[in-house]
Amino acid sequence: MGKKNKITDKIKAARKNKILSVNEYVNGIRNGNRMILGKAITLIESTKTEHQNQAKEIIEKCLPFAKHSFRLGITGVPGVGKSTFIEALGMHILGKGKKLAVLAIDPTSNITRGSILGDKTRMQELSAAENAFIRPSPAGDSLGGVARKTREVVTLCEAAGFDNIFIETVGVGQSETAVHSMTDFFLLLLLPGGGDELQGIKRGIVEMADLIAVNKSDTNPVLAKQAKQAYRNAVHLFPPKENKWTVKTVLCSALKSEGIPEIWQNINNYESFSKENNFFETNRKKQAKYWFKETIGEGLNDLFFNHISIKEKYVEIENKIMAGKMTPFAGAKYLLDLLANPY
Numbered sequence: 001m002g003k004k005n006k007i008t009d010k011i012k013a014a015r016k017n018k019i020l021s022v023n024e025y026v027n028g029i030r031n032g033n034r035m036i037l038g039k040a041i042t043l044i045e046s047t048k049t050e051h052q053n054q055a056k057e058i059i060e061k062c063l064p065f066a067k068h069s070f071r072l073g074i075t076g077v078p079g080v081g082k083s084t085f086i087e088a089l090g091m092h093i094l095g096k097g098k099k100l101a102v103l104a105i106d107p108t109s110n111i112t113r114g115s116i117l118g119d120k121t122r123m124q125e126l127s128a129a130e131n132a133f134i135r136p137s138p139a140g141d142s143l144g145g146v147a148r149k150t151r152e153v154v155t156l157c158e159a160a161g162f163d164n165i166f167i168e169t170v171g172v173g174q175s176e177t178a179v180h181s182m183t184d185f186f187l188l189l190l191l192p193g194g195g196d197e198l199q200g201i202k203r204g205i206v207e208m209a210d211l212i213a214v215n216k217s218d219t220n221p222v223l224a225k226q227a228k229q230a231y232r233n234a235v236h237l238f239p240p241k242e243n244k245w246t247v248k249t250v251l252c253s254a255l256k257s258e259g260i261p262e263i264w265q266n267i268n269n270y271e272s273f274s275k276e277n278n279f280f281e282t283n284r285k286k287q288a289k290y291w292f293k294e295t296i297g298e299g300l301n302d303l304f305f306n307h308i309s310i311k312e313k314y315v316e317i318e319n320k321i322m323a324g325k326m327t328p329f330a331g332a333k334y335l336l337d338l339l340a341n342p343y
Contacts, residue, residue, distance in 0.1 A: 022057045029058075029160050030065055032099075034133055037160050041135060044152050059152055066158035068284075069101075070271055073179040075169045075205065076189030081215050085189060085254035086166060087123040090132060092260050093164055099131040101157040102166045105150050105175045133162065147178035148298065151291055154182065180208045181290055184280060185270055187263075188212050190231060192224040207238050210245055211266055217251040218258065224251050243279040245270060309342040310335055 020028070020036070025043075028036030043055040076082050090100050102123075127134050137150055150167065157165055167183055169175040180186050188209035206212075212231050217224035232249040241247065248266060252259030274280040304310055317335060320326040326334075 022054060022061065025054075025058045026061045026159075029062055029156055032160050034160075037133065037156060038135070040156055041153050044149050044156075055152070059155055062156055062159035066155045067161070069154075069158045069163050069165050070185070070267075071154065071165045071167060071183040072267065073167050073169070073176075073183035073186040074189065075176050075179065075187070076215070077191060080189045080191050081254050082168060082189060083123050085213075085215055085252075086168060087126040088254040088257050088260050089264065090123075090126045090166070091129070092257070092264055094126075094129055094131050098163040099161055100126075100164050100166065101133045101135070101160075101162040102126070102168065103135050103150055103153055103157070104137045104168045105147055105179055133157065133160075147175070147182070148291065148295055150178075151182045176205050176208065181287055184274070184283070185210050185267055187267075189215050190227065191216060192220050192227045203238075206234065207241075209235075209247060210241075210243075210270055211247065211263065212249045213252050213259070213263055214249065215252055215254055218253040218256055243274055243283070244277060245273060304335075304339055307339055307342070309338050313338060 020039070025036060025040050029040060040055070040058050043051045043058065046052065046055070074082060074086065076085075086102060090102065093100050123134065126132050135153065154165055154167075167179050169179050176186075186208050188205065188211070190212060192214055212235065214224050214227050214231065217228075228249050228251055235247045235249065250259060250262060250266065252263060254260065271280070274283070305314075313335065317326065317331045321328055321331045
């Protein structure tokens, strides 16, 4: 019996490690095969040239089949209960016959590989659901690189037939701007802490929000209502949003699934509203243009620092600048000129 199990395990391992062709990847993704989707995402995350080339082909072939899902960005202060909220809202969506992919953006950790990898153990019901797919972001030092890869993963998830895609950030910080630039709706989760909590949140993040939800409202209903009013008052101080949407502030308890249906209704209302006034499509085009420019910028940056002539001179110029023998501007111009005319 033990020998039979070993043979079965070897067959499974061989299937798992089988090298697939681009067409096999594309067909598997289109058929909703989550294992093949996961392997394709691993290619996107890889730094190997051959993997990158294959990933590019897969993305290009999946693009015509990448239907327009609804992309929801979710962020919140530490301890707000994002994983519990994502699971509650996710299960609510699955209950309506939808398919959901949950992605994360976290360039900060080379160990945890994103908060969702840890949160996945707390989202047991959602991670086990047939129509859900949960994936952490690749670890790395570059926010731009991680965000670009996440956007490419979105294309594959759409081609796999996911109706809704959640993109989660690790906290209130720099990554929110990246998430906002690739989503249709931005949801900010806050705690029942009243106006004081707003002092620790960047104004730009609050301005990006299309909905503010005060989570854990069941823990202190009075404080939660005060916080809701404080956040609502704060939102009114900001200029009108480009999409003409009136930002709402709501209460919820993800742990008890209270307020979740109302939040989903708000999101649906926004989708209809933004499509009716053509903001939805205009925003998608603007985002595509933004990532086009961002990707060129990243490529030029890589080209610059990996250029053999730059590598040979970079430390020398840097030392001159540190010693006060050359200005930073003169040093930068020297290296840029060297890139343009290496010989």
